[in-house]
Amino acid sequence: MKYSRDFIEKSYEIARERFAAFGVNTDEAIKRFKEIPISLQCWQGDDVKGFECHEGVASQNVVTGNYPGAARNAVELRADLEKALSLSPCTHKVNLHSIYAEPVGKKDRDEYTAEDFANWIEWAKKLGIGLDFNPTVFDHPMMVDGMSLSSRRADVRDYWVRVVKNSRDIAETIGRETGKRCYNNIWIPDGMKDMPANRMIYRQNLTESLDRIFEDKHDKAFECSTLEGKLFAVGLETFTVGSHEFYLSYAAKHGVGVCLDTGHYHPTETITDKLSSVVGQVPDVLLHVSRGMRWDSDHVVVQGDDLTALMNEIKRAELFDKVAIGLDFFDASINRIAAWVIGVRAAGKAVLTALLEPSHLLEKAEADGDFTSRLALLEEIKNLPVNAIWDKACIDLGAPVGDEWLDEVKKYEADVLSTRK
Numbered sequence: 001m002k003y004s005r006d007f008i009e010k011s012y013e014i015a016r017e018r019f020a021a022f023g024v025n026t027d028e029a030i031k032r033f034k035e036i037p038i039s040l041q042c043w044q045g046d047d048v049k050g051f052e053c054h055e056g057v058a059s060q061n062v063v064t065g066n067y068p069g070a071a072r073n074a075v076e077l078r079a080d081l082e083k084a085l086s087l088s089p090c091t092h093k094v095n096l097h098s099i100y101a102e103p104v105g106k107k108d109r110d111e112y113t114a115e116d117f118a119n120w121i122e123w124a125k126k127l128g129i130g131l132d133f134n135p136t137v138f139d140h141p142m143m144v145d146g147m148s149l150s151s152r153r154a155d156v157r158d159y160w161v162r163v164v165k166n167s168r169d170i171a172e173t174i175g176r177e178t179g180k181r182c183y184n185n186i187w188i189p190d191g192m193k194d195m196p197a198n199r200m201i202y203r204q205n206l207t208e209s210l211d212r213i214f215e216d217k218h219d220k221a222f223e224c225s226t227l228e229g230k231l232f233a234v235g236l237e238t239f240t241v242g243s244h245e246f247y248l249s250y251a252a253k254h255g256v257g258v259c260l261d262t263g264h265y266h267p268t269e270t271i272t273d274k275l276s277s278v279v280g281q282v283p284d285v286l287l288h289v290s291r292g293m294r295w296d297s298d299h300v301v302v303q304g305d306d307l308t309a310l311m312n313e314i315k316r317a318e319l320f321d322k323v324a325i326g327l328d329f330f331d332a333s334i335n336r337i338a339a340w341v342i343g344v345r346a347a348g349k350a351v352l353t354a355l356l357e358p359s360h361l362l363e364k365a366e367a368d369g370d371f372t373s374r375l376a377l378l379e380e381i382k383n384l385p386v387n388a389i390w391d392k393a394c395i396d397l398g399a400p401v402g403d404e405w406l407d408e409v410k411k412y413e414a415d416v417l418s419t420r421k
Contacts, residue, residue, distance in 0.1 A: 001402060001403055001404065002404065003391070003401040003402055003404065005395060008388075008391045008392060008395055008401060009392070011385070011388040011391065011392075012026075012388050012389065012391070012392040014385070014388070015384075015385040015388035015389055015392075016389075018384060018385055019356060019358075019384060019385075019389070022358035022361065022381065022384070023358055023360060023361065024356055024357075024358050026356065026389050026392075029352065029355040029356050029389065030352075030389065030392065030393050030396065032320075032355050033090075033348075033351060033352050033355055033393060034091055034397065035091065036090075036091060036320050036325070036351055037090075037091045037092060037093045037129075037130065037180075037324075037325070038090045038091070038092060038093070038325050038326070038327065038344055038347050038348060038351070039092070039093035039094065039095045039130075039132045039183070039324070039325065039326035039327065040081065040084065040085070040092060040093070040094050040095065040326075040327055040340055040343075040344055041095045041326065041327050041328050041329070041330070042077060042081065042094055042095060042096050042097070042100055043097055043100075043330055044327075044329060044330050044331070044336055044339055044340055044343075045070070045071045045077045045080045045081060045336050045337075045340070046070050046071045046072070046077055046336075047063040047070055047330060047332045047336075048061045048063060048097075048330055049070075049099075050097060050099025050100050050136065050139075051073065051074065051099065051100060051101065051102065052099050052101075052109070052139075052140075054139065054140060054141055059139055061138070061139075061330070062234060062297075063330050063331075063332050064331065064332060064333050065331065065332035065333030065334070066332060067332050067333060067334055067335060067336065068417065068418065068420070069335070069336070069413060069416075069417025069418065069420050070332065070336060070420070071336075071420075072420060074100065074102050074119060074120075076420070077100070078119075078120075078123050079416070080336065080337055081094060081340070082127070083337055083408070083409075083412050084337050084340035084341050084344070085127070085129070086399075086408075087341045087345075087399060087400055087405040087408060087409070088341060088344045088345055088348060088399055089345075089348060089390075089393050089394045089396075089397040089398075089399035090344055090345075090347070090348035090351075092129050092344070093129055093130040093131060093132055093180070093326075094120075094124065094129060094130075094131055094132070095131070095132040095133070095134065095326050095327075095328075096117065096120060096131055096132065096133050096134065097133075097134045097135075097136045098112055098133070098134065098135050098136040098163070098167060098170070099136040099139070100117075100120070101116040101117060102116060102117070102118075102119050102120075103115075103116040104116075109136065109140060109163050110159055110160075110162035110163045110166060111166075112163075112166055112167075112170065113166065113169070113170065114169065114170045114173035114174065114177075116170075117170060117174065120174075121173075121174055121177045121178065124174075124178050125177065125178055129178075129180075130175075130178050130179075130180030130181070130182065131174045131178060131180075131182055132171075132182055132183040132184070132185070132324075132326060133167060133170060133171040133174060133182055133183070133184045133185070134167070134184070134185045134186070134187065135163050135164045135166075135167035135184070135186060136163075137149070137160055137163065137164070137186075137187065137188045137189070138188075138189050142156055142159045142160065143189075144156050146189065146190065146191065146192070146235075146236070147190045147202070147241075148160040148188050148189075148190055149161065149164070149188055149190065149205070149206050149209035149210070150188070150190045150202040150203065150205045150206040150209070150241040150242075151190075151205065152201070152202075152205070157205060157208075157209050160188075160209065161209050161212050161213055164186055164209075164213045165212075165213055165216060167184055167186075168184055168213070168216065168218055168223055168225060169216075169218075170184075171183075171184035171218075171222075171223040171224075171225075172218045172219060172222050172223035174222075175219075175221070175222025175223050176219075176222050181221065181222060181223075181224055182222060182223055182224070183224050183226060183257075183284075183286050183324055183326070184223055184224065184225045184226070185225075185226045185228055185259045185286060185288075185326075186213075186225060186226065186227050186228065187227075187228035187230070187242070187259070188206075188241070188242055189230075189233060189236065190202065190206070190240070190241040190242060191232070191233065191236035191238075191239050191240040191241055192236060192238055192239040193235050193236060193237060193238060194238050195238055195239070196238075196239050199239060202239075202241045203241060203246055206241050206242065206246070207250065210227075210250060210254075214254060214256060220283075224257055224284050224286075224324075225256055225257060226251075226256070226257035226258055226259040226284060226285075226286045227242070227247040227250065227251055227256060227257070227258055227259065228242075228247070228258070228259035228260075228261060228264070228286075228288065229242055229243055229244035229245075229246065229247040229248070229258070229259075229264065230242065230243070230244075230261070230264045230296065231243075231244070231264055231265055231266065231296070232295075232296075233296065234295075244264070244265075248278065248281070248282070251281075251282045252281045252282055255282075255283055256282065256283070257282055257283055257284030257285060257286060258278060258282050258284075258285060258286070259285075259286040259287070259288055260274060260275070260278070260285065260286070260287055260288070261287075261288035261290060261296070261328060262287070262288065262289050262290050262291070262292065262306070262310070263288075263290040263291065263292030263295075263296040263297065263298060263328075264292075264296055265292075267292065267294060267295075270306055270309070270310070271287065271310055272306070272309045272310050272312075272313045275310075275313050275314065275317065275319065275323065276313070276317055279317070279319060279322060279323070284322070284324070285319075285322065285323045285324070286323075286324045286326060287310075287323060287324065287325050287326060288326050288327070288328035289301050289307070289310070289325060289326065289327050289328065289343075289347055290327070290328045290329045291329065298328065298329040298330050298331070299329060299331065300329050300331050300334075300339045300342050300343050301327060301329060301342070301343040301344075301346050301347055302342065302343075302346050303346045303349060303350065307346065307347065307350045308350050308353055308354070310350070311347075311350040311351050311353065311354035312353075312354045312357055312359075314354065315354035315355060315357060315359060316354075316357075316359045316362075316363075320351075325347065325351070327340075327343050327344060327347060329343060335409060335413060335417075337409050337412065337413075337417075338406070338409045341405055341409065345405075349386070349390050352386065352389060352390055352393060353386050356384065356386055356389060357381060358377070358381060361377055362374055362377055362378065365377060
């Protein structure tokens with residue numbers, strides 16, 4: 001569907017007046033919106049396969065579906081990402097895993113350097129975007145009995161310590177080259193399906209591995225390491241070594257950042273309530289925004305109360321400069337580029353909605369002890385015309401309005417994705 005630009009401008013003027021009545025400057029909100037990056041996960045484009053090939057190694061990621069047209073190499077993946085980025089009004093970054101390296105000659109994962117990501121770095125510089133990074137600690141022969149940094153075997157731990165140490169070096173180079181801070185997120189799937197005989201030994205091993213990883217100092221202006229905890233995973237229902245409690249205590253003690261993934265908690269828990277508990281205890285917080293359905297199922301992010309509440313919490317606590325936002329989902333049951341666009345536009349609209357919230361009125365009502373007005377205002381502002389401001393942001397920032405982007409994705413599918421076998 002095509003949308004009249006004249007109608008959008010007129011709608012914006014009306015909406016601007018509505019928000020002004022609540023003391024909100026919509027022009028300033030759009031200006032601030034442009035300053036808040038959202039990092040798109042590259043692994044949505046190829047179902048977390050990467051460019052390595054390890055015979056007989058089973059994937060540790062459950063990706064549903066076999067929609068045609070998945071990227072088969074870095075050139076295709078970058079092209080697909082570029083198409084997705086062009087359909088969003090947000091300021092972007094792209095999040096890489098180390099399995100997306102492009103080494104000249106055969107290398108193992110513990111031998112990667114920034115040179116193996118030179119094409120990604122040059123691509124990001126050309127687009128004027130930043131990159132984030134993750135050491136890929138899964139799907140490898142050195143994942144022995146499902147363990148890596150916490151393994152009972154010293155040689156296994158040594159291997160993965162080298163991988164993660166290298167990832168910090170790579171991330172710092174990426175940050176220096178792009179001029180934008182690179183978040184280097186560390187997640188490991190270590191754990192057990194049933195009751196372990198000794199939980200402590202694995203957590204002692206993980207502590208010792210992390211101590212070795214962080215003994216090298218990096219410039220935090222360019223490299224920011226975070227630790228990502230998890231409740232459980234399929235096949236690891238009883239014991240997760242890198243639990244939230246473990247990483248939070250380690251991060252607070254050692255001055256390391258944490259990553260909070262919206263799908264890594266009990267279904268009744270929300271990160272909204274956790275942010276204010278965490279930000280004052282650790283130097284950095286990274287969000288991985290996903291949509292869990294009963295478990296960490298990594299569904300495509302969509303608009304909803306949880307997402308809006310999360311961004312509102314960041315805005316109310318003035319944390320947009322402290323909390324980094326990244327996406328983390330993978331769905332192969334639908335067009336993969338559409339999945340990116342749906343997810344980043346949903347996250348972007350939630351950010352803009354938060355920036356448009358008359359939080360000062362809510363704060364005043366609460367400070368005055370007027371909880372009646374606070375609740376009434378919370379209800380009334382839900383229906384303010386955010387869409388009119390979003391549409392204006394889209395045309396100002398060169399992105400499609402409404403569902404116009406879907407036509408472009410369908411055309412790209414017909415012209416490009418359908419040719420991949």
